[in-house]
Amino acid sequence: MKAMIIANPSSGKENALEYIEQIEAILKEKGYDSTVKKTEKELDATNFCQDACTSDFGLVVSLGGDGTLHETINGLVDQVHRPKLGIVPLGTVNDFARALNIPLDPDEAISLLASDNTKNVDIGKFNDRYFVNIVAVGAIAEATYDVTPEQKTKLGPLAYVLEGLKELTSNRTYPLTIEYDEKKWEGDSLLFLAALTRSTGGFEKLTPEARVDDGMLHCYVIKQVNMIRLASIATAILRGELKEEEDVEYFTAKRLKVSSQDPLVTNVDGEQGDQLPVEMEVKPSHIQVIVPEN
Template sequence: METKSPAPEALPRDAVLIVNVHSRRGEALFQNARTLLEEAGMHLIAAHAVKDPDRLQETVRRAVAEGAPMVIVGGGDGSLSGTVDELVGKDCVFGILPLGTANSFARTLGIPLDLEGAVAAIAGGRRRRIDLGMIDRDYFVNAASLGLSPMIGKTVPHRLKRYLGRIGYLLWAVKCSIGFRAFRLVLDNGRGDRRMWSTEVRILNGPYHGGVELSDQADVDTGEIVIQAVVGRSHARLAWDWYAKFFKLRDRDAHTQEFRGRSFRLETVPPQRISIDGEVLAKTPVTVKIAAGAVEVAVP
C-alpha cells in the first residue's frame, strides 16, 4: 500500500507587516498591501511603514523577539537581505512582498512580482525551508557580486534608480565602465586554489542577479553556493556576457566559469568592494559559504 507524504505545516495566519517605504514604490503600496492582506484573511498584529532604512532590521528584530509567527517584509532585495539575519534559527516564517527594482529573490522563489500575487502566496501558499549565503558572518538571501556591479551600486543616484529601475542601472553602468579595470581572482575551496583574471564575480544562492537569470546550477535548496566568474580582462566580454544571459542566447556561458561548494576563500588583487543583494557592504578578502536550511519562507 502506498503511503502519502505528510502535508506541509500550514502558514501562520498572524503576522507583522514591515515595509521599507523608502524603497522604490514602497510608500505608495504600504496601505494597499495592508488592505489586501487583511482581505485575504491575515491578522496583522502590527503594521510598520519604515521611512529610515537603517531602522528596518531593528523593527524586524523587535517583531521576532515579541513572538510574531510570521514577519512580512516589503522592499527590494537589499531590504530582504538586511533583515533575514533576524530570522535565522527562529521559529518565524519570512513573508516577502517584492517592492524593489530587480526583485531577484522573489523570482528565485517563484513569488509573483505583483502585489496581489505576492499577498496570495503569503495568505494561501506553503512553507519552504531554504539556504542562505554568507559573506563572512553576514547572511544574504540571493546574490553578491564584485567588480563593476558594486561600483554601480555605490554611486548610482537614488533618483535614477528609483524612477528608471533597471534602465537607470544600465545607463549608469555605461558611465562606470569607462574607468573600470579587471582584477586577479584567487579562489580557494580548501583543497587548492584557482587563479584567473576577471571583470566580475557573482556569488549565487539563487539563479537570478539584477533580475537576470545567470546560472542553471544555483538554487536556494542545494546546500551549495555557486561562484561564477566572468573570465579575462575585456570590458566587451563582460558586456556580452550580460547581453547573452539577458536574452538567454545559446552561448551565454561562453565567458564564465562556475565553481560549486559549501565554502570558499575569495581574494582579489587589487581588493574589490562586494555588493550584497544590491548594497555595498564588504570588501575582499572574504570567506563565502552556505548556511543550509537557515530559514523558512512563504512561497506559492
C-alpha cells in the first residue's frame, strides 16, 4: 500500500519537516510505503493529492495548517479513487481537525494515524471550488482579511473573533436573497452563515447544530437588529444558542443560492471567496478521514 505525506514546511511554527520521520515510521508499521511531498507554493498540495488519487495511493496525510488541508481536499474531491485522509494539524486555527475531534497536538495526531477508525465526512461545493467548514456573507465575513499574520501568531483564533466582533458592532446590513432547496428567504441581513461543521475560527459553539456527516448545510441569517438585540445575539453565540434568537433565521439545506444587489464578497473557510451570486451544494459523506473513536 502506498501513502503520500503532503507537508507544508511554512505552516504554523515552520516545523513540519521535524515530524516526517515519525509519520513514516507509524505508517510503515501499518504496512504503507510513504512518499513525502513538500509544498513550495499555492496549489502544490492540490496537485500532489491529485497524483496520489490517480496513482492508486491508499492514504494521504496532510501535514500543515488549514490552507494546506483545503488544498489537499480540493485535490481529492473530484477524483474517482479517493484515498483515506489523515490530518496532522500544524496551523493556528485547525478548524476541520477541531470539528472532527482530531488532537491538536501533532504527536497525538500522528499516533492517531495508526487507527483504522474513519468517518465519511461531507464536503461543500461552492461554485467551482470546495469547502469543509463554513461560508459567511456580510461585514464580519470580510473581517478575517484584516487579521495580520502578527495578530494571528500572538492571539491565535481569538484574533478572528476580536476582528469579527469589531465588525458586528458596525451593524451594517445587506439585502440578501437566499434560495434553498424549494424555498426562499429575502431580507436585510447583518450576517449569513452556511456551516458544515460546528467549528469556525477556532470557536466551537457558533454553529453547534452542524454535524460533519449529516449531509446538510446549516444556515443562520442574522437579520437587521438594534445594538441591544446585538448584545443578546453575541451572548447567545457564546452559549451556543444562536438559532434560538428571534432575529436569527435558522434552516438546513442541501443546496442553495445567495444573491444580492450589492457587490458582496464571501468568506469561504476563512479565505476570500467569489462575489455574489454564489451557489452551494453538499456532497454527502464524500471523503473518508481517520478520526478518534466516539
